[in-house]
Amino acid sequence: MVTGDEVRAFAATLPRAYEAVVRDRIKFRVGRIVFVALSPDETLMGFAFPREQREALIAAEPAKFLLPEPSDLRFSWMRCRLAALEPDELRELVVEAWRMCVPKKVWTAYLETHPL
Known part of the structure; x- marks a missing residue:
């Protein structure tokens, strides 16, 4: 099980990443682009993810991954339940989301x- 504190601790270590609070939500950005966001209760994490791969990820693990809010469907974005993630899986998702923005x-560095 992963917590919001673990997400914050890891995401803050990535080059050019910084934390911002937007409408009571913790978001991590590179410049103005958000690559990770936590729900207000920190049970869900939104992350940058290729749109064309969303359905396959949800089909593979529907208890772990879910579509973004309807207003975010147009973006390359996914959500996951933090309680269902392992620490290594969290790091992989966050790094891949960050990679889409830098x-x-x-x-490569x-x-x-x-x-x-």
């Missing part, structure tokens, strides 16, 4: 020091 040179 320049390639930042991602990170990968050199933090191999997956």
